[in-house]
Amino acid sequence: MENNLFGKSIIGIENFSPEDIRLVLKTAAEMKKIIRGKVKKLTNLKGRAIINLFYEPSTRTRTSFELAGKYLGADVVSINTGTSSIVKGESLRDTLRTVEAMGVDAVVMRHKAEGAADYASKVVKPIIINAGDGAHAHPSQALLDLFTINRAKGRLAGLKVAIVGDILHSRVARSDVFAMTKMGMDVHLAGPKTLLPRFFEFDGVTVHENIEDAIKNADVVNVLRIQLERQQAGLFPSPREYARIFGINEKRLRLAKDDVLILHPGPQNKGLEISNDLTYCENSAIHDQVQNGVAVRMALLDLTLNGGE
Ligand code: NCD
Secondary structure (H helix, E strand, O other): OOOOOOOOOEOOOOOOOHHHHHHHHHHHHHHHHHHHOOOOOOOOOOOOEEEEEEOOOOOHHHHHHHHHHHHOOOEEEEEEHHHOHHHHOOOHHHHHHHHHHOOOOEEEEEEOOOOHHHHHHHHOOOEEEEEEEOOOEOHHHHHHHHHHHHHHHOOOOOOEEEEEOOOOOOHHHHHHHHHHHHOOOEEEEEOOHHHOOOOOOOOOEEEEOOHHHHHOOOOEEEEOOOOHHHOOOOOOOOHHHHHHHHOEOHHHHOOOOOOOEEEOOOOOOEOOOEOOOOOOOOOEOHHHHHHHHHHHHHHHHHHHHHOOO
């Protein structure tokens, strides 16, 4: 398979062709074997340096990018924005220039501003990997979601996926929609009217205000976190009301296929968008997503920095 990702920054999934996505999934399957093995160390990125620059909180994404780089043999440094010169007011551009001067090959970046990763890719030479920019994009999450679905179901095309909850503020939903429609999935979005984008013109996407219609016969239900930090008050009446009308619980899930796969990017607001009992149930792939996140990020780093050789 031809690797078109070599030397490129990963800003959003929009620019990926279905072939690019297939290559990432295939490479990630190889990487997953390494993660499950005893010696988690390759030399693919030996001598390469990667900086994790996260301006927003993260557990899964940051740790998995860090481990992914280390498993591939790179030197990885995570900058803690709370104890760096960023608190002294250094601009994003100056911080990027500083790490560039240290000779890094890639910067994995999360920022609250939409477009921050794209901007970074224009002001410095290292490869930029977007690990989330505001409500805009989270490409590695979309790829790990596809990888998880593909492994569980053996295919992507034709599957019905319901993405439910806070669509409006979700970079995961946005990247998922691009990735899933490219792979021929039947995508349904549902949430309170106030948390749905006002305009969502997309082939292969149906928007519902009623959650039951979205979940009915679904093969996959992707439950989104309510992004309390990104919304003003009053977008839904109360957490209890939300859980009652839109929360994903066992009863509501009976509308979906028996073997429905439950996804959640984490962190979960338990009892709000998802009931307590679902995280560890048989249909849940929430923890597989975490391991698959490392494999997919290894694939992305290898394909962009090393050419996947
Ligand atoms: C997501 C994010 O940060 O966009 N989390 C993650 O990367 N696993 C989703 C979220 O925060 O709700």
